[in-house]
Amino acid sequence: MTAYDAALVWFRRDLRDHDHAALYRALQQARRVFCVFVFDTDILDLLPSRTDRRVEFIHGSVRELDAALRARGGGLLVLHGRAEAEIPRLARELGVQAVFANRDYEPAAKVRDARVAARLGEAGIAFVSPKDQVVFDGDEVLTQAGRPYTVFTPYRNAWLKKLAAAGGDFYLRPYPDQPAGGGALVPPPVAGLPELAELGFTPTNLQELGIRPGMSGARAAWTEFQGRMDRYKALRDFPAVKGVSYLSVHLRFGTLSIRELAATAWRQGGEGAETWLSELVWRDFYFMLLDHFPHVERACFKPEFDALAWDDWPEGLAAWQQGRTGYPLVDAAMAQLNQTGYMHNRLRMVVASFLTKDLGISWQAGERYFAGQLNDFDLAANNGGWQWAASTGCDAQPWFRIFNPVTQSEKFDPQGRFIRRYLPQLAALPDKYLHAPWTLPPLLQRELGVVIGQDYPAPIVDHAKARERTLARFEAVLGGLKRV
DNA sequence: TTTTGAGTTGTTCGA
């Protein structure tokens, strides 16, 4: 029996029509179900450029979602404006009794949703926001003392235990497309998807990069990854190799369901699948942290680290952003980011360590740059990753978190295949010198046509000295605390 | 309440 005559499903970062909590609940509770997506100007206006792969990805995914909903008798109403105002207005116009939208954990989204809920409430319309984008959220995995975990390993243990206790797939079962005795999708009163240009954006190189948006792109990438999940543990640290899943962008925009991914990894078992499942647990962990500790968006997870005296060094930041630090692995990684909007996870750690620990620049500056560039940018994961690298987050251990950019290069790109791909000007260098080109004897530099300081930058800092400065920087804060 | 064990992904040093 349906409780409502009509309901509205508001799609945000969940651009699929299967295994979808809000869509399922709406169909369960309402006789007629409308669907809407808003190109939210409150978000779009903040983007640094009008050429943005994320917007193109969303645009393509929305087109596909609309087609899928049409095939089921419904369709997607696509709006362009302030979601905060558009959703309550639309809900009234359509005469629905409830709006369903999957729960979001970002501080700004929580404020927006609270305002929407309040406006809807004034009109007697319910706002329902079920859990969808994580396996376990907020208060589902807590310590014995009832507090949120702040250390990953015990969190993961509790997370896995909770899943296992429920028989493995209880929490991972997909929501059916059509609940028994439920309502039906109905077409929107106005059809049509605005073109990218109408939204004020220009096309990107998304297609050239082979990034396919939408549920079809997600399905293809997911199927491909399943064939190599068992090798994930062995290969994931080598950026020149196809070792990681490349599913982050699909998880970011919900073109895949986290339950489906986790269920598959859980069922498969084995080293590769277990390691990958751990990464999905990290994802839940960071969402949970952001939800419970929203101050991390701007400040350090551990407040004492807000006292760290980072350097204000615009030229250093620019060199890092543009990939001309003189450290090939760092520069190749930044080139990958700038050209494709993607960066391998190992390299995200390397460049984050380099910015904060070698250049002494605040993690917030790096986080902001990533936010503008990454196709898969997600506040929770990006912030968590940066704070981990900067040693200001959970498990802060500065003396463990200073990566040696040359050692990392030798270890994880031993033949320099990744470096040569993104820094063709270094292609002629022998492997031996590729990771630290400044060690190449000057005569050989001329012979190979790679003169340091001319054809490729000299190292912007000396790692050993930078390391000492960083340890002193942390000592000033931690040592100061000890004396109190 | 007190105690105990452990902490994603490392680096450096010296033998």
Place this chain on the structure above:
DNA sequence: GTCGAACAACTCAAA
């Protein structure tokens, strides 16, 4: 080149 220990000692989470 390889290997084990030291790094510094705090905080968290469970027993």
